[in-house]
Amino acid sequence: MATKAVQLLTVLTEIIEEEEEEGMDDEDHNNFLILGIAALSKTREVKRHRIEDYIQNTVPMYSPCVFKTFFRVSRSTFEMILENIATIDALKQRNPSAGRTQVPLEKDLLMTLWYVGSLETVRSISDRFDVSESTFYEHNRRMLNVFTDDLLHKFIQWPHTEIATVSDRFEQKKGFPDVVGAIDGTHIRIKSPTSEHAADYLNRKRYHSVVLQAVCREDMRFTDIYAGWPGRVHHARIFRNSPLFQKGQTLCGQCHLLGTTGRNDGCLLNNKAYWTSLYSSQYVY
Incomplete structure (x- = not known):
């Protein structure tokens, strides 16, 4: 040079x-x-300052609280996810005797968790985990596909055969009858889109987001999720356009979902006065 x-x-x-x-x-x-x-x-060559041995030396030193802050899951949950993806064909390691050094599955998972749990740039994440940007893109896309194609359907399931059990446990826990799930929406923060539709993603709290609608059962396990609508859209509209609304009567039967609105939307409780008096003090978490 x-x-x-x-x-x-x-x-x-x-x-x-x-x-x-x-x-x-x-x-x-x-x-x-x-x-x-x-x-x-x-x-002049611009030298990239990557963090060497971050997985081997730094991550093991994190306290449980710090680990969860950075990766958004506890260590035990991380180990459970790792165990469940270890046998998935798309993530199986090739013959280690040939080619480049392979990225360990643990590192793959940590990279993806960091990516979905932060707003850091790909370049910054690649430097932190000591991989090239192209390697990060390839492995992150593969891991996200595993999340949506395999883990999603394995862990987020409607309690078809447990409706009575879930309803009984809700009533035992909070005294609210015939509840098959609690529904609400939350905003997932995103970077400001560069397109002309950026304003559609600006929510009422004045930051850009997409909305996640979720239903959980009495033990806070998710049973249904629906995500992707711009942050500016009202939760009621998102619910009316969700697959859950279309199938609500079939899924809920004689039961209902407990939500933060008194609207008569599908299988939400339709007695607003009764709902308001009970729900105000009967959160399920």
Whole structure:
């Protein structure tokens, strides 16, 4: 790199000397100097400062609280996820005797959890986990596909055969009858979109987001999720457009969902006065 810089300076010097002999004016002289500085800046290699052995040396030192803050799950939950994805074909390691050094499955999972739990750039995350950006993109896409194609359907299931059990446990816990689930929406913060529709994602709390609608049972396990609508959209509209609304009567039967609105939407409780008096003091968490 230094050799290239010297060669470039030599060529520019010779050009300037030749032009000066022919009467180069001050403006042309300055332009050549600017060109030379710009060209030299391009020849300098920008060194990436990656964090080496972050997984091996730093992560094990995190306290349970710090680990959950960074990765948004507890260590025990992380180990459970790792165990469940270890046998998935899409993530199986190739023959280690050939090719580049493989990214361990633990590192793969930690990278994805960091990605979905923070607003850091891909470049920053790649440096933290000591991988190239192209490697991060490839592995992150593969892991997210596993989340949506495998883990989602395994862990988020409607309690079809447990409706009576769930309803009884809700009533035992909070005294509210015939509840098959608690429904609510939350905003997932995102970076401001660069498109002309950015304003659609600006929610009432004045930050950009997409909305996640979720239903949980009495022990706070999710039984249904629906995500992706812009943050500006009202939760009631999102509910009316969700698959849950279309199938609500079939899924709920004679029971209902407990939500934060008194509207008669599908299988939500339709007695607003009764609902308000009970719900105000009967949160399920």
